[in-house]
Amino acid sequence: MARREMRHFGWGDPAHVSHPLPDAALELLRARVGLSDVPRPPVPIGAVALPAPVEFDVPGVQLRSDHEARLLRAAGKSYPDLFRMRSGTVEHAPDAVATPRSAEEVRAVLGAGVAVVPFGGGTSVVGGVEALRGSHPAVVSLDLGLLDRLVELDERSQVAVFEPGIALPAAEGELNARGFTLGHFPQSYEYATVGGCVATRSAGQASTGYGRIDAMVVGLDAACPAGDVSLLTAPASAAGPDLRELFVGSEGALGVLTRVALRVRRLPEERRYEGFMFSSFEQGCEALRALEQEGAAPHVARLSDEGETEVSFAMAGREGLVAEVAGRYLRARGVERGCLAILGWEGTLDGAETRRAASLSVLRRHGAVSLGRSPGRAWSRSRFDGPYLRDDLMERGVMAETLETATTWSNLGALYRAVSDALHAHAPVVMCHVSHLYETGASLYFTFIARQREGEEIEQWRQAKTAACDAIVAAGGTITHHHAVGRDHAPYLRHEASDTGLAALRAVKAELDPDGIMNPGKLLAP
């Protein structure tokens, strides 16, 4: 376990010190949600009870089965994961943690006769790394942290080959040093691994410009219980079904990615993020659609609805420049609640400016009002901070959770309303932003916040989550745009893949993983 470890009960750096919430944010939370007067701190790591480990051995591979190792590989970072950690009620943990140093050692672990849960950054928010053993005698967490090299960078072809366990900041650092970037910045950036992103079809904050991780994969190798799969690195091919697309998003249920070849781009000279206001979410969505369909989209494009805009301004503090400017704009227009967009252009100095000019021309036509660079800088500073904030809220007795979907532009408004309505029945604060643009549609990212119902926190979460998932399915959205399937979304997959489609996927699993040892209970519901 070579990587930096996250704190067991929450997100991120154990040394992280939270800034107190701005008064405006506290006021809003007190008025709308309610805060616990008594802090609800996590139980200490030693006080979290784990089931007794089943002993087993993998010849030639380092295994750890001490309490801390097992605990830190027991779960991801979803709200229920964290609630269980904080309250010391962890149900499942790996019997041991294996840290292979080579693809050969990965194969040895796959041959050990126990269930295997591949573990990259451990950032799953859908139960993707929960240590379920299925019908097997034991379960091992296959920690890929030592397989962390940039194997090769073909600068001419702009193709980088990585081992799976390299963390995104390390990958980005190695590429940057040679003048390149992956351009992949999910909110989990500081801990997520390249292999984990590929295995979960990750999208990042700049994916409107750089493309989702699935658009970057040009080749891969995987170790499966039935044998090794090696897929040719090619820019494009008509050689039958694209088997890369079977392993991208396979979530460790078919095998373990041992190498991935990704398209990289030149490191941008300029990254320019700016704020804009729209008088409604609908107006903003129309502007984003025009940007994308007219080929003038920025690299980063995020549009908050009225609720999220209000919270963003509260978080920025009363005296924040942003809120002031926005307030003036809104009053001048007679609009009570506007919508904030953060747009960002990257590239060469000239390239970013040319692109920005093209965007501005479309934005003006759609009634956008510029707020300048200040909101862009504020967003950029705090772009990876959301998960820390969730921890702070949990400390105050508040449930905060996110979920996401995507659909066509035509269906976006209906899907937005359906999911918002479903969540409002369970949470007083529901907010949303459009986070990724495509020619045919966009994604919606929801956050919902409610006072915890003490003693039934998990059930409370499940009710809200189920209501939202049911609404997504009924309204024709995909069950997940970039969080993946894991355990939480598995029951919904059939609605978009159809039963016969899922049967095909199960057939692939049966072929590659005949004993069903790979990540049991994830992706494909039992």
Place this chain on the structure above:
Amino acid sequence: MARREMRHFGWGDPAHVSHPLPDAALELLRARVGLSDVPRPPVPIGAVALPAPVEFDVPGVQLRSDHEARLLRAAGKSYPDLFRMRSGTVEHAPDAVATPRSAEEVRAVLGAGVAVVPFGGGTSVVGGVEALRGSHPAVVSLDLGLLDRLVELDERSQVAVFEPGIALPAAEGELNARGFTLGHFPQSYEYATVGGCVATRSAGQASTGYGRIDAMVVGLDAACPAGDVSLLTAPASAAGPDLRELFVGSEGALGVLTRVALRVRRLPEERRYEGFMFSSFEQGCEALRALEQEGAAPHVARLSDEGETEVSFAMAGREGLVAEVAGRYLRARGVERGCLAILGWEGTLDGAETRRAASLSVLRRHGAVSLGRSPGRAWSRSRFDGPYLRDDLMERGVMAETLETATTWSNLGALYRAVSDALHAHAPVVMCHVSHLYETGASLYFTFIARQREGEEIEQWRQAKTAACDAIVAAGGTITHHHAVGRDHAPYLRHEASDTGLAALRAVKAELDPDGIMNPGKLLAP
């Protein structure tokens, strides 16, 4: 069979009258290849012997089993297909041709207990529609020509839903009338169908700008022997492996596409194609790489090597403006044999011009010399004529065949030389062009021409084809960039998918098509 029928012995319109080859082209062919003095005309359609049909019935579905119906569905349009037709030595033919009028009728055909060969435009050049029956008592050609509707156009989301059998010109016509385009123009454009393009991962002449067909698919339905598959239309998703990518390129071996949802774009106001000269193929490739990687690529980008440039000029005729201008350019540079590129920009008037300006800046830096619009117009006029020319050459005792591959930019030169060398051992004229650009690499499209060895024409073709395929595999190229796998490339698939990868694909086939009735002998080698 509602569609226009192609002539049975060759490409295209039975009313097509060939123009005589320009003198320069005839001279070149006589000197380098040799032409038969005695024309080798095809045998009349009635004189082509077919095996006796096995009788069977599909309740409720129209079947034809007359000689002409069977003959016209017996093969695609590869060189060996056409040679067999011309010489009246057709080995396989469907026992009957079914023309379902609905997805229900497609399902009825799949339930008939006979082998099923889906037939779209019949333009396969890899044996994809050869009427093989496998181990089944009979084989039916499933002609999708009556399923030819644009079902829905969502203008707001830029998504068009098609039935599979609609021909590209009809699809394009319906879209154009409403201000949209698919932007998909393979050389087979005049006959290819939308479903056929999706099933074979087609790429078109403007795919550098509009994307390959696989980049356009946002949803699909398929009828499989095991049941119907229906995949949600979504702009993007992280809901596990992308099952769309299993059916795109499935070549009728898993089931029959019954609906496809494709991303469309606004009909361009401007289509501007121009010619440029480079002093070498290598210099031209570097320019194309820069265009693509700097985000300044045109919609159409084709770069001929020295050999193809020479033939293009000969085909344009001695007096052709192009050849004259090119000649001046070459002499002025002291270059004996230059390379012709055709580049094309599409979009709004402003958009195309802005894009063109960006391209020109890169092109100048890479030593390109403009030949103006005349070569662009000449290319545009004849862009779908290649297959007619092949027929004319066969009439004169000449074998002309094409094949294609793709690889990374770093490997492009080595792959080019390896395949060229392999083909030169079998054909005096070998030429190549780069036809599609990607950030990580490009495609290579080879044409080879040789005097037929009378009496062993098929064996002659097989030797050249095998040499080229072996060279492609050894040099790390994909066995096909856009012609698909069919029967001809099936033995090579394992080199890029690996045996375990192919086992996964076989498992999908066994699940969806348990009796193996779907297009036996294609895609997956027996």
